[in-house]
Amino acid sequence: MLLSLRIITPLFVLLAGVQAEFLTKNCKLISRSDSERNALNLLEPLTNQNFTAERPGEGYLYIFQVCGDAGGMKDAGLVQKEKKDGTLVRIGNYNQTRAIRGSDWVLLFYEGGDKYDSHCSKEPRKAMIMISCSTSAKNAFSVVLEDNQKEQDCYYLFELDSNAVCPVIPSKLSAGSIILIIVFCCLAVYLTGGFLYQRLVVGAKGVEQFPNYAFWSEIGNLSADGCNFVCRSHGNREEAPTYRGVATEPLGEEQEERDDHLLPM
Numbered sequence: 001m002l003l004s005l006r007i008i009t010p011l012f013v014l015l016a017g018v019q020a021e022f023l024t025k026n027c028k029l030i031s032r033s034d035s036e037r038n039a040l041n042l043l044e045p046l047t048n049q050n051f052t053a054e055r056p057g058e059g060y061l062y063i064f065q066v067c068g069d070a071g072g073m074k075d076a077g078l079v080q081k082e083k084k085d086g087t088l089v090r091i092g093n094y095n096q097t098r099a100i101r102g103s104d105w106v107l108l109f110y111e112g113g114d115k116y117d118s119h120c121s122k123e124p125r126k127a128m129i130m131i132s133c134s135t136s137a138k139n140a141f142s143v144v145l146e147d148n149q150k151e152q153d154c155y156y157l158f159e160l161d162s163n164a165v166c167p168v169i170p171s172k173l174s175a176g177s178i179i180l181i182i183v184f185c186c187l188a189v190y191l192t193g194g195f196l197y198q199r200l201v202v203g204a205k206g207v208e209q210f211p212n213y214a215f216w217s218e219i220g221n222l223s224a225d226g227c228n229f230v231c232r233s234h235g236n237r238e239e240a241p242t243y244r245g246v247a248t249e250p251l252g253e254e255q256e257e258r259d260d261h262l263l264p265m
């Protein structure tokens with residue numbers, strides 16, 4: 001008990017130390033959930049940078065940060081900045097986050113922004129950021145739309161393409177198939193090498209060119225005998241000589257002897 005505590009305690013301290021470095025920890029989830037926390041953890045490589053985007057002819061700049069102060073505004077993960085005078089509007093806070101994860105995307109919600117003046121029943125603004133897998137090394141952030149012509153549930157929608165949320169592709173080859181491939185390669189090398197050796201060095205012809213031909217045919221005969229012994233019912237034994245007579249070639253006599261030995265009457 002004491003020993004295990006002694007081992008486990010430093011482990012926890014170590015883990016806590018490592019976890020404290022995750023900047024996504026700064027995001028506060030509206031409802032505590034392991035799956036949402038895991039989704040946030042995926043975004044760690046995207047922290048500590050300002051992503052900016054604008055829509056042509058609008059005069060606003062949108063600034064986004066993952067779990068950090070966007071545009072330097074405290075607790076705001078997404079802000080709208082007027083280009084003329086630099087006025088900041090809080091679109092969403094990272095202390096009110098939701099994160100939903102799919103196979104190759106994360107949907108991030110920042111809620112609790114500045115209230116609408118007249119639209120949307122004067123509810124607080126909120127931002128939805130769709131982060132999708134992209135194999136490009138560069139992250140691309142863009143504004144999609146502001147859906148505010150309704151009574152409630154208005155939102156700003158953004159997209160970020162990044163390789164941070166791409167699925168980790170596991171190696172498709174299992175240990176078993178790798179072993180199988182190695183065995184096949186060895187077999188191929190053995191066969192071609194042996195074939196060339198028999199043909200060029202020994203000067204063998206026909207089937208004799210197969211490496212260790214005598215050995216393998218012996219094995220084949222032995223297993224055939226074994227099969228004969230195991231599978232054949234006793235009633236059929238009278239027919240065996242005819243069958244054998246057809247099948248036997250150079251090794252015939254040897255086989256006769258062995259059969260007598262294996263099948264004592």
Ligand SMILES: *[C@@H]1O[C@H](CO)[C@@H](O)[C@H](O)[C@H]1NC(C)=O
Nearest residue numbers: 048049050069070071072073
């Ligand atoms: C993001 O922008 C703000 C305001 O412009 C700035 O204070 C902050 O240092 C920037 N952060 C990063 C990581 O560039």
Ligand SMILES: *[C@@H]1O[C@H](CO)[C@@H](O)[C@H](O)[C@H]1NC(C)=O
Nearest residue numbers: 028074075076093095096112
């Ligand atoms: C989030 O931050 C804002 C701005 O600092 C603050 O007004 C609000 O109370 C905070 N909300 C939570 C849930 O911490």
